[in-house]
Amino acid sequence: xxxxxxxxxxxxxxxxxxxxxxxxxxxxxxxxxxxxxxxxxxxxxxxxxxxxxxxxxxxxxxxxxxxxxxxxxxxxxxxxxxxxxxxxxxxxxxxxxxxxxxxxxxxxxxxxxxxxxxxxxxxxxxxxxxxxxxxxxxxxxxxxxxxxxxxxxxxxxxxxxxxxxxxxxxxxxxxxxxxxxxxxxxxxxxxxxxxxxxxxxxxxxxxxxxxxxxxxxxxxxxxxxxxxxxxxxxxxxxxxxxxxxxxxxxxxxxxxxxxxxxxxxxxxxxxxxxxxxxxxxxxxxxxxx
Numbered sequence: 001x002x003x004x005x006x007x008x009x010x011x012x013x014x015x016x017x018x019x020x021x022x023x024x025x026x027x028x029x030x031x032x033x034x035x036x037x038x039x040x041x042x043x044x045x046x047x048x049x050x051x052x053x054x055x056x057x058x059x060x061x062x063x064x065x066x067x068x069x070x071x072x073x074x075x076x077x078x079x080x081x082x083x084x085x086x087x088x089x090x091x092x093x094x095x096x097x098x099x100x101x102x103x104x105x106x107x108x109x110x111x112x113x114x115x116x117x118x119x120x121x122x123x124x125x126x127x128x129x130x131x132x133x134x135x136x137x138x139x140x141x142x143x144x145x146x147x148x149x150x151x152x153x154x155x156x157x158x159x160x161x162x163x164x165x166x167x168x169x170x171x172x173x174x175x176x177x178x179x180x181x182x183x184x185x186x187x188x189x190x191x192x193x194x195x196x197x198x199x200x201x202x203x204x205x206x207x208x209x210x211x212x213x214x215x216x217x218x219x220x221x222x223x224x225x226x227x228x229x230x231x232x233x234x235x236x237x238x239x240x241x242x243x244x245x246x247x248x249x250x251x252x253x254x255x256x257x258x259x260x261x262x263x264x265x266x267x268x269x270x271x272x273x274x275x276x277x278x279x280x281x282x283x284x285x286x287x288x289x
Contacts, residue, residue, distance in 0.1 A: 020069045027076055030061055038083070044094075048087035048105060055080040055112075056171050081112035100129040104136045108172060111143050119143050134163040138173065145175025153177065155211040161200035162254060165247070168196055177208060197246040204253050205286035215258050223258070227251045245279050252276050253287070 034057070038050035058076065062068055088106045091099075107122035123140040130136060141156035153175065160168055170182060181199050184206070190198040203209040215223065230248045234241065252272050259269050277284035 019067060020072065023065070023067065023069055024072045026065070027058075027072055030058065031076060031079070034058070044087045044090050045102075048084040048091075048109075051080050051084040051087070052108075052172075055084075059171065078113055081109045085109035085113065098129070100126040100133070100136065103129070104133075104139065107143070108139050111139070111146070111174070112172075116143060116147050120147070132163060134160040134165070134167040135169065137163070138168040142173045142175045142178060145177055150177075151211050154209055155213070158200065158203070158209040158211065161196075161203070162250060165196040165200065166193070166243075170196055170199075181206075181208060194242050194246070197243050197250075200250045201246050201253075201283060204250070205283060212257055214261055215254070220258060223251060223255055227255065249276055249279055249283060 031054075034054040038047055038054060041047045041050050055077065058080070062073065085106060088102055088109060091102050092106070103122045103126040107119045107126060110116070110119035110122060120140075120143060123136065123143060126133075126136045127140055137156050137160035141153045141160060144150075144153035144156065154177070157178070170178070173179075178199075181203050182195065184202050185195050185198045188198070188202070200209065227248065230244055230251065234244045234248065252275055256269060256272050259272065273284065273288065276287060
């Protein structure tokens with residue numbers, strides 16, 4: 001940060017009114033205050049988390065700026081993720097090598113600074129230890145999208161959103177496919193904590209989640225039990241309807257795919273389709289089109 005300050009001061013002597021320099025100075029002032037908050041932490045894990053949290057807040061700050069310059073934003077992105085990475089890597093040296101949460105965060109930071117090879121190494125390691133963690137799966141899916149592995153990306157994103165959408169941090173995802181899905185979801189007036197629940201719905205009806213797998217018998221049983229529980233909650237208590245409806249629709253999608261794959265009789269498939277129609281006629285039309 002000191003080097004950046006010296007560079008900006010020198011640049012001002014050349015052109016004190018250059019818009020990119022003024023923008024960079026505004027960003028520097030923002031980060032000087034944010035650094036103090038991160039450096040006030042004493043635990044290495046908390047320091048890493050603080051820098052990533054400040055990066056999210058910085059993105060919110062950028063949305064209030066009239067004009068932004070990509071190379072300035074990228075410089076501060078490198079700064080934030082590098083600082084967080086240093087804290088997490090110190091934890092590895094302190095004996096946390098088998099902790100999937102640390103591997104996950106190191107992979108996320110390596111992805112953030114553009115070191116995709118190292119990111120893949122750590123995220124795949126985290127997945128091997130905790131293969132049912134939607135947060136880890138989503139980060140790995142995002143990375144596959146960035147390194148042009150679309151099939152793996154789509155398959156893992158579909159899996160992650162099925163397991164638990166609320167565990168997925170959209171602000172940390174960078175791949176184009178997820179950016180487009182989030183934009184389309186918001187265009188359809190889904191906002192707040194609902195967005196992440198509706199993304200797999202629009203991914204399905206737009207054909208993005210096209211890479212699918214056959215369910216194991218135990219998974220089919222769990223899926224049906226989950227559907228029953230969601231249906232019961234929705235019927236008995238409408239307070240969480242905004243979350244329950246898209247989550248239930250996504251479960252219906254998975255069950256429909258399974259019924260089709262095992263060549264189930266049409267009336268049983270139509271029964272599930274009717275449930276989708278009753279929950280959201282617009283989504284139903286898009287799904288069966």
